[in-house]
Amino acid sequence: MNGAGRQGLRSGAAGVHHQRQYSDNFLDGSSNGNRWLQSAGLQHLQSSTNQLPPLQDYNLYGGGGAQGGRMYRNAQRSFNGGTEYYVEPSTPPGGYRASMQKKNGDDLSGDFSPGLLDLHSFDTELLPPEMPASNAYDGNSLYQPGRGRSFDDSEPYMLSKQTGRARAPENILKSFPAEKEKSNSVAKIKVVVRKRPMNKKELAKNEEDIIETYSNSLTVHETKLKVDLTQYVEKHEFVFDAVLNEEVTNDEVYRETVEPIVPIIFERTKATCFAYGQTGSGKTYTMKPLPLKASRDILRLMHHTYRNQGFQLFVSFFEIYGGKLFDLLNDRKKLCMREDGKQQVCIVGLQEYRVSDVENIKELIEKGNSTRSTGTTGANEESSRSHAILQLAIKRSVDGNESKPPRLVGKLSFIDLAGSERGADTTDNDKQTRIEGAEINKSLLALKECIRALDNDQGHIPFRGSKLTEVLRDSFVGNSRTVMISCISPSTGSCEHTLNTLRYADRVKSLSKGNNTKKDAVSSNFNLKESSTVPLSSITGSAYEDRTTDGWPDENEGDDFSPPEEYYEQVKPSLKKNVKMESYATTDDKLKKPSGLMKWKDLPKVEPQTTHAEDDLNALLQEEEDLVNAHRTQVEETMNIVREEMNLLVEADQPGNQLDDYITRLNAILSQKAAGILQLQTRLAHFQKRLKEHNVLVSSTTGY
Numbered sequence: 001m002n003g004a005g006r007q008g009l010r011s012g013a014a015g016v017h018h019q020r021q022y023s024d025n026f027l028d029g030s031s032n033g034n035r036w037l038q039s040a041g042l043q044h045l046q047s048s049t050n051q052l053p054p055l056q057d058y059n060l061y062g063g064g065g066a067q068g069g070r071m072y073r074n075a076q077r078s079f080n081g082g083t084e085y086y087v088e089p090s091t092p093p094g095g096y097r098a099s100m101q102k103k104n105g106d107d108l109s110g111d112f113s114p115g116l117l118d119l120h121s122f123d124t125e126l127l128p129p130e131m132p133a134s135n136a137y138d139g140n141s142l143y144q145p146g147r148g149r150s151f152d153d154s155e156p157y158m159l160s161k162q163t164g165r166a167r168a169p170e171n172i173l174k175s176f177p178a179e180k181e182k183s184n185s186v187a188k189i190k191v192v193v194r195k196r197p198m199n200k201k202e203l204a205k206n207e208e209d210i211i212e213t214y215s216n217s218l219t220v221h222e223t224k225l226k227v228d229l230t231q232y233v234e235k236h237e238f239v240f241d242a243v244l245n246e247e248v249t250n251d252e253v254y255r256e257t258v259e260p261i262v263p264i265i266f267e268r269t270k271a272t273c274f275a276y277g278q279t280g281s282g283k284t285y286t287m288k289p290l291p292l293k294a295s296r297d298i299l300r301l302m303h304h305t306y307r308n309q310g311f312q313l314f315v316s317f318f319e320i321y322g323g324k325l326f327d328l329l330n331d332r333k334k335l336c337m338r339e340d341g342k343q344q345v346c347i348v349g350l351q352e353y354r355v356s357d358v359e360n361i362k363e364l365i366e367k368g369n370s371t372r373s374t375g376t377t378g379a380n381e382e383s384s385r386s387h388a389i390l391q392l393a394i395k396r397s398v399d400g401n402e403s404k405p406p407r408l409v410g411k412l413s414f415i416d417l418a419g420s421e422r423g424a425d426t427t428d429n430d431k432q433t434r435i436e437g438a439e440i441n442k443s444l445l446a447l448k449e450c451i452r453a454l455d456n457d458q459g460h461i462p463f464r465g466s467k468l469t470e471v472l473r474d475s476f477v478g479n480s481r482t483v484m485i486s487c488i489s490p491s492t493g494s495c496e497h498t499l500n501t502l503r504y505a506d507r508v509k510s511l512s513k514g515n516n517t518k519k520d521a522v523s524s525n526f527n528l529k530e531s532s533t534v535p536l537s538s539i540t541g542s543a544y545e546d547r548t549t550d551g552w553p554d555e556n557e558g559d560d561f562s563p564p565e566e567y568y569e570q571v572k573p574s575l576k577k578n579v580k581m582e583s584y585a586t587t588d589d590k591l592k593k594p595s596g597l598m599k600w601k602d603l604p605k606v607e608p609q610t611t612h613a614e615d616d617l618n619a620l621l622q623e624e625e626d627l628v629n630a631h632r633t634q635v636e637e638t639m640n641i642v643r644e645e646m647n648l649l650v651e652a653d654q655p656g657n658q659l660d661d662y663i664t665r666l667n668a669i670l671s672q673k674a675a676g677i678l679q680l681q682t683r684l685a686h687f688q689k690r691l692k693e694h695n696v697l698v699s700s701t702t703g704y
């Protein structure tokens with residue numbers, strides 16, 4: 001990984017070379033900075049400071065061709081013609097109405113005039129909470145197509161065209177027992193981790209599964225080298241709202257993440273669900289089924305709980321690539337984002353479709369996916385540099401008036417983020433790659449900041465941090481919910497990226513009020529002894545063979561993705577016999593760690609021979625890391641403060657600006673700045689003192 005290795009520590013007296021990998025800088029795009037601490041009485045220390053984030057990169061913007069995109073690239077067009085459906089694009093103010101029919105698999109590219117989706121004028125403004133019942137109308141009648149199939153309330157809904165099976169409304173309603181109560185209990189921010197199974201390549205390379213999962217926590221077992229070159233395992237523990245292991249199906253993922261927020265988007269809530277993680281960790285696999293499942297539930301609610309209340313469902317799908325927007329439901333038409341006088345975001349030209357049955361939605365999602373994939377060169381390298389955003393908007397006509405455009409009630413946005421490790425590519429020699437890496441960095445950083453602001457009910461939300469957060473602006477104001485799914489790969493080779501992903505998730509979680517996140521055990525505990533004495537035999541691996549050419553079972557084959565029985569019989573018979581559950585407290589049976597192979601048994605079980613000197617050095621290293629982390633946080637905060645100051649200056653220039661208000665806010669900003677600097681200075685002084693205590697001399701010169 002670029003920008004990973006950061007420092008080493010040399011113990012002169014012992015004559016040994018002690019190295020630790022820092023892997024926390026993917027967000028900063030820091031390059032291969034090196035720092036060498038040389039232990040005291042032993043040698044002096046030389047430090048270089050190039051590990052700081054290249055701040056100027058945050059200003060890089062734009063660039064990028066139009067070939068991004070890979071979301072759901074494995075999507076198959078399972079819809080086989082023969083089904084007629086009707087899709088209505090959104091009706092912009094004073095605009096047009098277009099309809100589209102599909103028969104026998106005809107292409108979807110209808111004659112759509114580009115719509116102007118003005119999020120401010122009629123979209124972001126939410127309806128008042130209550131609408132008089134007398135004004136309610138049946139939204140379906142408004143767009144009842146002449147031909148094609150639309151939802152008819154009188155018929156048993158959810159009649160599957162493929163199977164012809166109808167589901168009884170009572171059963172369906174069971175899934176939403178008490179929407180209102182549910183909504184109150186939905187956390188503002190939910191951080192869920194999903195671990196994917198080992199794939200064929202990893203198995204072929206004899207890689208090990210280093211992630212142990214419990215119901216809401218996990219442990220990463222990182223294999224490291226001790227000073228005497230013996231291996232040991234360092235444990236990193238994390239706690240999240242939920243941890244979903246490799247046996248968890250997409251259905252269960254949906255139930256854990258999105259299902260609880262579906263009912264509350266009828267209650268004027270905007271919710272965002274995004275997947276995050278390194279390339280190949282399962283973001284697309286995880287995100288792909290969610291919008292369809294959510295739409296299905298939304299339609300159920302619309303046609304039962306909220307029957308005849310005039311709700312309508314709209315779909316749009318676009319991607320951000322290199323800071324530019326492309327409409328995935330309109331031949332990758334380039335879109336532009338504008339801000340009006342009231343600082344409301346408009347995505348000019350974004351096509352939005354009104355949908356009334358699940359098949360419509362499925363078609364649109366598949367169309368978007370295929371547009372996305374055909375827009376790429378087919379190389380994953382390129383595709384994982386774009387963010388894909390699918391939005392489901394619930395609208396309602398004002399006073400049942402058909403001539404007026406419907407107003408937004410709530411919105412559910414699904415975001416398949418670019419591979420997180422891409423953000424580290426800012427050192428790449430290729431300018432374009434660097435720009436993209438910087439944009440991804442910016443997006444991830446800005447997303448975290450927005451979530452932080454959101455959860456703290458902060459007045460100022462740093463949307464402008466990136467294109468992604470600007471686009472999602474209206475999802476971060478008012479009543480909103482965020483679900484983050486961190487996708488991780490299980491294998492040894494991905495350890496560093498996995499830790500990065502988990503640390504990012506951990507930060508997001510720790511921003512949340514009332515979080516219960518335990519810190520990464522290693523970052524707060526440098527007890528080498530403890531991490532060395534992990535009972536290696538307790539680590540179980542689980543893997544099973546994939547069935548397709550790209551190393552995975554076909555993700556479209558259904559949600560159930562469990563290891564085939566024959567895998568145990570033919571591929572790893574030992575797995576079945578060696579099943580051994582360690583006595584981990586697991587509250588939820590279905591999330592229990594699957595039985596698996598005892599791993600790392602070949603690894604020498606070295607008793608750590610840590611000396612006092614080594615402990616001291618490790619302690620110093622840890623403190624050094626803490627200092628750098630604190631510095632990083634302080635830089636992030638300074639950037640926010642500077643943005644706030646700039647806003648304040650802009651406001652100060654406005655006629656009629658209140659001097660009192662300006663003075664108060666400036667005072668607050670300056671105090672905040674001073675407090676941040678003071679805090680860092682104190683920490684630095686403490687670290688210097690510790691270095692002195694251990695006779696570590698810090699030299700500012702380059703020589704040893």
Ligand SMILES: Nc1ncnc2c1ncn2[C@@H]1O[C@H](COP(=O)(O)OP(=O)(O)OP(=O)(O)O)[C@@H](O)[C@H]1O
Nearest residue numbers: 196278279280281282283284285384419552555561
């Ligand atoms: N939980 C899972 N169970 C089975 N297969 C999975 C799982 N997660 C991911 N896969 C498979 O792993 C491969 C990579 O997953 P996916 O394309 O979703 O990764 P990604 O994180 O979206 O990568 P990129 O950022 O490059 O797009 C795919 O073949 C997918 O089917």
